[in-house]
Amino acid sequence: MNAVGQIKPNARPFYQRYSADQLKEALRRMYLIRRFEEGAEEAYMRGLIHGTMHLSIGQEGSAVGSTMALRTSDYITSTHRGHGHCIGKGADPKLMFAEFFGKEEGYCRGRGGSMHIADVATGNLGANGIVGGGLPIAVGAALAIKKQKRDDVAMCFFGDGASNEGAFHEALNMAAIWKLPVVFVCENNKYGMSVSTDRSMAVANIADRAAAYGMPGVIADGNSIADVEEAIAEAIARARRGDGPSLVECKTYRTRGHSRSDRNRYRTKEEIEEWKARDPIPHFESELMAHGIATEAEVNAIRESAEAEIAAGIEFARLGTDPDPSEVTRDVYSPEAA
């Protein structure tokens, strides 16, 4: 099955199921996410872009592991920390940068910005600025899938904080009673802004909450793309079979602060360093090399190509077209309507 043909027979299913090219593409997407966010951060520091941003650096294994088995016709709903989901689902970083820079060429024509970047054409129904906002929307998309008798799925990303919103309860309950093809992916990065899950939840795991809805609740190591993908693959298969929704909790960590204003007063340097040592990207690189799927030279080439793509994306965005202020109300309503 593997193009390289050197896979160790004891390698976990993730490495058996995908071709070497697919696995290398997964690594490339993880780099793209990392470098996209680092590039965005640099552009912000240099005063090239304004507003705020929520970086997912450290969570790339979860974003790519969750999305790599999806089809274009599957949907995702994403979050304020959504750049990774967007790239994972197939968006072009250059058009994402154009959005970040507020340009007409951007995915949202400069109207959405960091918190709303979404490539609708690849099935992304929107990154959402409201914590928990995407949860019932994913359920609605899954209801449409079922009504249209498709075997697609709706993947719903949300964080630990969103699992304390009422929308979480309402959405999971409705998906469960109607057996809808939803994969709920909770990226538990331990903090809702500054408040830790220890302080905001009385149960140890978000996955434990799945029992209340009669759906499977699975925990994955969010910093291992393989662990995430295997848990997600089972949830996707269950959804496509018509057996209903699942909840997958990816335990992970954002090594950057919540947003630009964060001074990291609520967590220790030791904790941050401990998680940085578990960076999902070097982890995946060493696994690929250990399994003979990629050489070090190939890994370096993938990294360099991702860096070049990001640099070109920033240049593209810088030269983009500024929206015309006279068009501020464009797209509030559909043109075909009154």
Add this chain to the structure above:
Amino acid sequence: MRELTYAQAIQEALAQAMDADPAVFLMGEDIGVYGGAFQVTGDLVHRYGEDRVMDAPISELGQAGVAVGAALAGCKPVLEFQFSDFATLAMEQIVNQAAKLRFMLGGKVNVPLVMRFPAGSGTGAAAQHSQSLDAWLAHVPGLKVVQPSTPADVKGMLLAAIDDPDPVMVFEHKLLYKMKGEVPEEPYRIPIGKAHVARPGRDVTVVATSIMVHKSLEAAETLAAEGIDVEVIDLRTLRPIDTATIIESVKKTSRLACVYEGVKTLGIGAEISARIAESEAFDYLDAPILRLGGAESPIPYNPELEKAAVPQVPGITEGLRNLVRGRM
């Protein structure tokens, strides 16, 4: 022409919309075998099945979000709120999602959904089941808000709302559900954003919404006997407002009164008054503008208090008489 009640007219519109387009489905609380709290959906579940007339759990926020997601993915959901007051539970999805997704995503999506809100006082249901929150939603760009006042209008406007590519909020006064009127049998559309001159007159323009249209028409009959000729405009749509029709009328009558059930302060009357004050019709005004709206209080339970909390025919009659006679 045959007559239908307002509730029957809604049901006929829903059935005709489902007949015409398999993407249309209904969702709400107790709209299936129960037939809806106000018997609007009636026996539709038996005719169209539970997949198209879906009883949902008591999760207004979740239902609103499901409607948004289904609309994004190619369906045309029509969501019934059991009482318009419960919109408060779903404001996140209505205001942040339904209204804004098209804009936030650069015009690359549509959110073709309809939400129906049984609204208003007069049923003894007290403060949490009697509000008129139409102006709240009309404040939000991205939404369209309609308030049909007759059986014929509600059928035509609901069908137009279901056709519309953008989210449309339909406010239905609960006291209108049993009102009868002539309703054409075939499907037809009444455009969103067009007011209707319900009674032409020379002396004063009344811009009224929903049940206040009928109360204003009753006041107009009384005043006609006194030689006061009242023009009643049924606004029908709160967003977008048909300002042109109101301006033309005020230029003719030189007087303006706004009659609405929602709380007077910061209500639809304030917006209409301001639009006239900003327009060329301002120079035609011979008297101050009159607003008759809901009291600055929640809707009370006691029947006499409840009546006192919203404009009634005697008060409207008196107000218009004073306005025309220059006794404000």
